[in-house]
Amino acid sequence: MTIPAVTLNNGVQMPQIGLGTWPLKDHDAAPVMVTAIEAGYRHIDTAFRYGNQRGVGQGVRDSGIAREELFITSKLDGEFQGENRAIAGLDACLQQLQMDYVDLLLIHWPLPQRNDYVSTWKTFETLVASGKVRSIGVSNFTPAHLDHLLAETTxxxxxxxxxxxxRITRPDQVAYGRAHGIVTVSWSPLGQGSDLLSDPTLQAIAQKYGKTTAQVVLRWNIELGLVPIPKSSNPVRLVQNLDIFDFALTSAEIAAITALDTGAEKRVDSDVDGH
Ligand SMILES: NC(=O)c1ccc[n+]([C@@H]2O[C@H](COP(=O)([O-])OP(=O)(O)OC[C@H]3O[C@@H](n4cnc5c(N)ncnc54)[C@H](OP(=O)(O)O)[C@@H]3O)[C@@H](O)[C@H]2O)c1
Structure with a gap:
């Protein structure tokens, strides 16, 4: 199976679907990585905070795949934010993963009340030259956070x-990304396996294509140019979640799925939660 790639604004290619690894821990992540890589996953999302990077790295080694065939994302949270603190944070991630580099390093949360995401980003900028990270990005940033970041950094x-x-389509953040060449990656793309997946609109579209509702949701991400990172530890669902490249949604179906955002679903708001 060939997974299409999106080209990041520095020319690096990122597979357009990845494997989420939260809430896996070190003790259970490795066998899931082996199954996922065998199924065709080449993009893995982890974070220092997840406590699974040793298991993820072990699973990658157990799979026997060459490191350069994978796209690995990690993230640094508050403990490594502030001037120069990301240097030790990245080294800690690499030590846990037992890797020489990550493909993408993210600021996990803007933590706006701390007012240090700009200084953290300036340290991220220096990490690119170290060769230990190919690309840098952010997570849970609003357009206001990004405006501030872009004004102060390079x-x-x-x-x-x-x-x-x-159910949480965030049109402002997606439009901001498109306008500035920032790829939007969707976390909890399946609504964490909630009743989203039994929505009647999704069921009708799924029936038409002989797919599951989860596959329809993931395909909707692909049609919109988003990069979903669904988590599964189930071998059948791992395969299903990748099997989304043999059908296409109509523009009316894309619009009907987008219209499922009622504003009712629980949203994580970075200004409020900020964790
Ligand atoms: N940047 C951030 O702040 C942030 C925050 C949260 C998450 N993330 C990342 O995003 C990833 C994905 O988010 P998530 O894990 O919260 O939610 P998700 O991917 O939307 O949903 C995962 C849940 O859905 C189930 N599932 C997976 N495939 C399915 C399918 N085809 N049909 C039915 N159920 C299915 C999984 O169970 P099984 O395992 O049993 O299949 C699991 O319980 C995380 O793993 C993490 O890497 C990032």
Whole structure:
């Protein structure tokens, strides 16, 4: 199976669907990585905070795949934010993963009340030259956070990873990304396996194409140019979630799925939660 890639604003190619790894931990991540890589995943999303980077790295080694065939994202949270603190944070990630570099390093949360995401980003900019990270990006940033960042720094983030599903479509953040060349990555793209997946609109579209509702949601991400990172530890669902490249949604179906955003779903708001 060939997974299409999106080209980041620095020319690096990122597979357009990845594997989420939260809430896997070190003790259970490795076998899931092996199954996922065998199924065809080449893009893996982890974070220092998840406590699974040793397991993820072990699983990659167990799979026998060459490191350069994978796209690995990690993230640094508050403990490594502030001037120069990301240097030790990246080294800690690489030590846990037992890798020489990550493909993408993200600021996990803007933590606006701390007012240090700009200084953190300036340190991220220096990390690119170290060769230990190929691309840098952010997560859970609003357009206001990005405006502030772009005004104060040099490198435009390659990605913004945000909570995004048919019930939480975040049109402002997606439009901002398109306008500035920032790829939007969707976390919790399946609504964490909630009743989203039994929505009647999704069921009708799924029936038409002989797909599951989860596959329809993931395909909707692809049609919109988004990069979903669904998590699964189930071997059948791991395969299903990748099997989305043999059908296409009509523009009316894309619009109907986008219209499922009622504003009712629980949203994680970076200004409020900021964790
Ligand atoms: N940047 C951030 O702040 C942030 C925050 C949260 C998450 N993330 C990242 O985003 C990833 C994905 O988000 P998420 O794990 O919260 O939610 P998700 O991917 O939307 O949903 C995962 C849940 O859905 C189930 N599932 C997976 N495929 C399915 C399918 N085809 N049909 C039915 N159920 C299915 C999984 O169970 P099984 O495992 O049993 O299949 C799991 O319970 C995380 O793993 C993490 O890497 C990032």
């Amino acid at each position: 490198i435009c983030p390659a990605t913004n990873q945000i909570q995004l599903s048919p």
